Amino acid sequence: MARLLGRIGWRPSRVTIIAGILIILGIVLTGVNWGFVFLVGLGMLGPGLLRELGWLKDQDEFQRQAARRAGYHAFLATGLLAFFFTALFRTGYRNITDPDSVVELLLAVLWFTWVLSSLLGYWGPRRTARTILITFGIFWLIFNIVGNLNSLTALVMQCLVAVPFFALALAARRWPKVAGVLLVACSGFFFYFFRLYRIFGSEPLAIGRGMVIVLFFGPLFASGVALLCCGSSDDPGERERGQSH
Amino acid sequence: MKPKYDIRNQIRLHRVKAGDMTQLELAERIGSTRQTIVSIEKGKYNPSVGLALRIAKVLGASIEELFELEGEEGDGNG
Numbered sequence: 420m421a422r423l424l425g426r427i428g429w430r431p432s433r434v435t436i437i438a439g440i441l442i443i444l445g446i447v448l449t450g451v452n453w454g455f456v457f458l459v460g461l462g463m464l465g466p467g468l469l470r471e472l473g474w475l476k477d478q479d480e481f482q483r484q485a486a487r488r489a490g491y492h493a494f495l496a497t498g499l500l501a502f503f504f505t506a507l508f509r510t511g512y513r514n515i516t517d518p519d520s521v522v523e524l525l526l527a528v529l530w531f532t533w534v535l536s537s538l539l540g541y542w543g544p545r546r547t548a549r550t551i552l553i554t555f556g557i558f559w560l561i562f563n564i565v566g567n568l569n570s571l572t573a574l575v576m577q578c579l580v581a582v583p584f585f586a587l588a589l590a591a592r593r594w595p596k597v598a599g600v601l602l603v604a605c606s607g608f609f610f611y612f613f614r615l616y617r618i619f620g621s622e623p624l625a626i627g628r629g630m631v632i633v634l635f636f637g638p639l640f641a642s643g644v645a646l647l648c649c650g651s652s653d654d655p656g657e658r659e660r661g662q663s664h
Numbered sequence: 665m666k667p668k669y670d671i672r673n674q675i676r677l678h679r680v681k682a683g684d685m686t687q688l689e690l691a692e693r694i695g696s697t698r699q700t701i702v703s704i705e706k707g708k709y710n711p712s713v714g715l716a717l718r719i720a721k722v723l724g725a726s727i728e729e730l731f732e733l734e735g736e737e738g739d740g741n742g
Contacts, residue, residue, distance in 0.1 A: 481700035481709050541699060 434477055438462040443561055463530050482541060489537035496532040497525055515624050524629035531633050535641055544645035545595050548602070549588045551638045556584035595646040602643030606636050672734045675705050678723040685723075694718040 431439070445458030467486065469475035478486070504521055515521060538547040563577035583605075591598040610616060615632050623629070679685045687701040694715065703709040704719075711719065720727050 479696040479700050480712055480715055481703060482697065484709070 432477060434466050434475065438466050441465070443558070447562075447565060485537050485540035488540055489533045489535075492536040493529050493533035497529040500528055501525060514622055516622070517624065520624040520627065520629060523627075524624065524633065527630050527633040531637055535638075539645060544649035545591055548591045548595070548598065548642035548646045551642045552584045552588035552591065552602075555638055556581040556588070559584065591642075591646055595649055599643045599646030602639050602646065604643075606640035606643060609639065610636055670707065670734050671710050671731055673704065673707065673731050674725075675701070675719060675723070675730055678725050678730060682723050690719070690722060693722045 439462065441458050441462030445455050445460075445462060448455035448458065466475060467490075470478065470483075470486075504525075508515075535547070535551075538550055542550070559581040560578055563581075564574065567574040567577055587598050587601060590601070610632075613631060613635075615628060615636055617623070617625075618628050618632060675690075679687070679690060687705075688698045691698045691701045695718075696715065700709065700711075704711050716727055716731060720730055723730065
């Protein structure tokens with residue numbers, strides 16, 4: 420798997436792979452018992468915790484700086500959202516019937532902001548967009564393989580949906596602006612198609628809408644905007660890959 | 665607070681002088697990553713004193729040869 424990802428231009432470290440496996444395993448096993456959601460937490464926060472305790476020394480100072488800055492961004496985003504919900508509930512708003520959805524949304528925003536900011540800080544927009552798209556494609560593949568094991572046709576058809584993500588990841592390398600426009604357009608289409616605009620309606624967080632926006636619409640939209648905003652001098656590593664200097 | 669100066673560096677030039685050392689080679693010798701070297705060379709990241717000293721040692725140059733201030737504070741009294 421690591422070699423396959425390397426061909427696409429992404430070489431996740433062993434720690435990232437283990438954390439990813441824990442997250443996927445945790446999400447899949449929540450179908451059996453929601454207690455397994457703690458595995459997701461271990462995957463998300465475990466590496467950072469081990470690094471802070473000094474038991475894991477796999478990052479250099481630039482990576483640590485990017486991660487800590489991302490932590491501050493995540494604190495700001497999650498804090499703002501938490502105060503927003505507090506104000507909402509304390510003023511008598513009762514349209515959110517499922518309090519779990521609020522906590523899950525806060526966790527999703529925390530994680531998404533941290534990942535996005537640390538990737539942007541370390542790699543820059545182009546490679547960040549590619550990483551998000553490849554991760555997205557892999558997650559899509561895994562969940563569809565797990566969910567469609569009893570029907571080969573459904574499995575193949577569902578897996579084909581992942582192809583545009585990998586294609587856009589490749590396009591982001593050579594034609595970032597074109598890929599950016601396509602991603603923003605795609606995210607806009609998903610926002611409409613999945614009726615995510617209902618977040619502004621009477622039951623904003625019903626049927627996991629908040630989570631879908633953060634974890635589905637968010638990565639695509641953020642990747643698109645990052646690609647559209649990146650200048651020609653961004654992501655120097657992209658141009659210099661494999662060269663001497 | 666945004667600093668009133670920028671730090672310009674000559675790492676790329678000194679890598680060439682040091683026998684066409686690649687970014688990856690330099691990164692491995694100082695215990696860092698290639699992306700970190702890329703970011704330092706592009707001026708997107710200012711390394712710590714410790715990392716700057718390690719880079720200088722590997723490239724056989726002084727800190728002053730590798731890094732210099734530019735902008736208001738780098739202009740001296742003028």
